[in-house]
Amino acid sequence: MTSLIARSLIPRNNPTLSCKINHSSIPFTTNPTPSLSFSFSLFKPQFLSFNNSGCGRVHSVHPHRSSQNPLRILFSLETLILFIFSLSLLCLRIASDVIVPDFTHRWHQLIAFSEESEAKFSHYPSHLWRAVVAYEDRRFFRHFGIDPVGIGRAVLSFSALGGGSTITQQLVKNTLLKNERTFSRKIVEMVLALALERTISKLRILSSYLSKIYWGHGIYGIELASYFYFRKHPTILSLGECAMLAGIIPAPELRSPLRDPGRGKKYQVRVLKRMVEVGFLDIETALMVVKQSVHLHADQADYVDGLLPLMSSFREQKGSMDSIMKEIWDWETESKIWEAREDMERWALSIQKRNTSKISISNDKLDIQL
Incomplete structure (x- = not known):
């Protein structure tokens, strides 16, 4: 009875109150009455404990935190699986579209x-x-x-x-x-x-x-392109012809030398410059190749896509007008080719001056160190 009264006196919502019940040995009684002792603390941990052998021990008023760890791990695993699955579906959707x-x-x-x-x-x-x-x-x-x-x-x-x-x-x-x-x-x-x-x-x-790859005029592959433009097998192509073919790859229809030989020479010069910059070619060889003429071989029947050069329309005219227009066209083409050659020569001269200055600077540094 006393124990029940003591328990009822302890406020349930007061975490700073603890109760200790000690059983003292009393020889003249068969049912010993436990002695009560109350201690109040403002800074003790929040738990309620009983030292009575007949009472259960309560270590904490709050539930065990360790019981939440498996749930958190399971939640994290489910989130990861869901993320991977969603990402896989997104990748499949993107891949199926392209x-x-x-x-x-x-x-x-x-x-x-x-x-x-x-x-x-x-x-x-x-x-x-x-x-x-x-x-x-x-x-x-x-x-x-x-x-x-x-x-x-x-x-x-x-x-x-x-x-x-x-x-x-x-x-x-x-x-x-x-x-x-x-x-x-x-x-x-x-x-x-x-x-x-x-x-x-x-x-x-x-x-x-x-x-x-596509080489223009409905041609795919280097073998067909080599025969179409130069009537040659790729094994016997010259350096200038290879440079001209490489120059038309980004836009074959626009850069085709059959449409404009001067434009083809322009992109040939660009390719030769890149080869010199990368180290595949020396400047002297590049200058020699630029001065060489490239002979294009394509019949009128080969232009099935309507990309006939202006020369084909001039040939249909009769009399002296045909020869006059042909001379004008050849003059414009030759002028573009000469411009490309001069551009290459100016570029080569600037490269040679730059290399000469670097060599002189390195020699001066070597003399100073000596």
Whole structure:
């Protein structure tokens, strides 16, 4: 009875109150009455304890915090699984919008085609792939499928026409992806370029690229392009012809030398400059190639896409007007070619002066150290 009264006297909502019940041994009673002692503390931990052997021990008024850890772990695991699942669905949705329906078949076909093209590639002249690499992707043999330097330059220049794509990315874009120009397609293109670089070698990628890209006038592949423009097999192309072919890759229809030979010479000069900058060619050889004339061979019947040069319309005229217009056209073409040559000579002269100044400065520093 006394114990019940003591328990009722303890406020339940007062965490600073503790009760201690001690059983004293009283020899003349059969049911000893426990003695009560109350202690009040403002700074003790918030628990209620009983020292009576018949009472249970309560360590804390609050539930155990350790019981919440499995729930938290389970909640975190479920959140992670849900995030991964949602991300996978998003990636599949993006990929399905930009990847061709027969992607798996085309992927295996590209791998098999790369083996065949590599065998032909070994017979091509070295200045062919050097011209293409120098103009399209100068760091091709150093990057892993994506060129961070090229991407950064394209972003900083705010190029609306794109840019920064490597040869591997262009091969993936032309073979495995749709034609939509979207940001999601660019992301998928980078991922597939990384995968392709780890599947086949650099030489296979380069040989497949040359054998699949568009060269203008409905022509695909370097063999057809070489025969269409120069009536030659790629194995006997000269350095000047290879440089002219490499210069038309970014925009084949616009830069076609059959439409404007002067424009073709202009982009040939650009390719030769890039080859000198990369180290594939010396300045003296580049100047010699620029002075050489490139003979184009294309019949009128070959222009099935309506891209006839102005010369074809002049030939239809009769009499002296035909010869007059032909002379005017030849004069304009020759003037553009001479401008391209002069531009190359000025550039070569500036490079030589720069190299001479660097050599003189290095010699002066060496003399001072000595």
